[in-house]
Amino acid sequence: MKKAIAFLLLVSFAAACSSNEKEVKTKDKYEQTKETLAETEKKNPTRFLTVDGHDRKNLIGQRVIKGTISNKATVASYKDVDIELSFFSKTGALLEKDHEVVYETIAPGGTASFKTKYFAPKGTDSVAMKIVAAKVN
DSSP states (O other): OHHHHHHHHHHHHHHHHHHHHHHHHHHHHHHHHHHHHHHHHHHOHHHHEEEEEEEEEOTTSOEEEEEEEEEOOSSOOEEEEEEEEEEEOTTOOEEEEEEEEEEEEEOTTOEEEEEEEEOOOTTOOEEEEEEEEEEEO
16 A cells, blocks of 8 residues: 555656646747747848838929838837838839838837828829838847
8 A cells, every 4th residue: 555655656746747847848949939930030020011101292292101110020129111112103114212211119019100201203103112121129
């Protein structure tokens, strides 16, 4: 009887130790996955940043461009976002390209708004926006 109780205590102690080891291994895997996710987000800011906006013409003939930058990353924050503005004619011909840098920090899951004015080339019908680069904060 004493041997059976000793055996049960030994088995329960071994089970408790092995489950603790599993917890530690699972936690290590989580931390490792989190690190690789952070590295991916830091290396590819254009993959996690999106820009959306519109333009209009004001009274003195300038193009007023308003937009919002969204950060879809879960770990990385970005700053100094470089946006390429492409000006197109009615027929879709590219007239000019320009760059605008938004000097704000965008937290994971956050957004930043911007507004800029340009004297666009003659015949501009629309403006397209694209994220070119950003710095990791």
